[in-house]
Amino acid sequence: MVAEPSYELLVIILDDIDKLPAMLDALHEAGVSGMTLLSSIGGYRARTWLDEIGLSGLHKMFGTPELRRRTLLTVMKADQIDRAIAAAELALGGFDRENSGILFTLPVRRVLGLHKRYRTPESETLPATDLTDIAIRHTPLTRVPHITNLQPITLPTDATLQQAAQAFTQNPSIHVASVISQTGHLLGIVPLQLLANYFFFGIMPEIFYGKITTDYEQSLDFGKMANVHNVADLMLDPVSVQMQDTVGQAFALMHKHDLSGLPLVDENMHVIGLVTLQRLMSFALTQLSHRKEGD
Secondary structure (H helix, E strand, O other): OOOOOOEEEEEEEEOOHHHHHHHHHHHHHOOOOOOEEEEEOOHHHHHHHHHHHOHHHHHHHHHOHHHOEEEEEEEEEHHHHHHHHHHHHHHHOOOOOOOOEEEEEEEEOOOOOOHHHOOOHHHHOOOOOOHHHHHHHHOEHHHOHHHHOEOOEEEEOOOEHHHHHHHHHHOOOOOEEEEEOOOOEEEEEEEHHHHHHHHHHOOOOHHHHOOOOOOHHHHHHHHHHHOOOEHHHHOEOOOOEOOOOEHHHHHHHHHHHOOOEEEEEOOOOEEEEEEEHHHHHHHHHHHHHHHHHHO
16 A cells, blocks of 8 residues: 655745745745745734834734735645755745744645646746846836936825815826825825815715715715815825835736825835836836837
């Protein structure tokens, strides 16, 4: 009787998330066919954050760069685990580095459904990517000054809807405003479309409500809109980029949050500029035209 292979659970808690792409590539080369990634936060960091910010900041915890970690999980045959560990150490530069991460394994007694995730090379084939496309995606914002030299719209939390609307009309090329604290820290964002909805609600509410209704939820929404008086009442959670982020990362955030612009912040979350979708496209078009000229 052939003995069933033994398995182990490989767990990597990655502090240095800039190493994540290299880590995934290295593990794939080492024979790790699939992996689950989780956003995670260390208990000490979470407790310190909550002590400083309070429970009101709980919903922003996983979006705070200094708290972010990635936990990687995979189940694999025990006789392959040493190769995977060696690959992970090489990709990270060693787990003994400060703020690098932790790796450990656990024995797994029983596994179901593991092998169905293995794919043939044909099923993993993706469309070919042009080198110019890769260059566009990985270009740091620091190398494209015209993307980042746009002056942002910044609003204090007590700015009225009329004041915010005036700021947008004075800056017609900007469609996202940054709401900042008295010390200049980013607190939230206000897209133009969101502001316009609340602004015109005060002028022509029938467009939003249409007719009198007894529906409780609609009445509640109507009441919320009627009670919005300044930008702090309607601002969205802050979404931003920093100078070291790439063109690809900036567009991915805009796509995820359906935004046409992002505040550019420094390491202390002070707003220092604005990255717009138009300027990202302008940069990409320039690079693509250079490719055509070289063909």
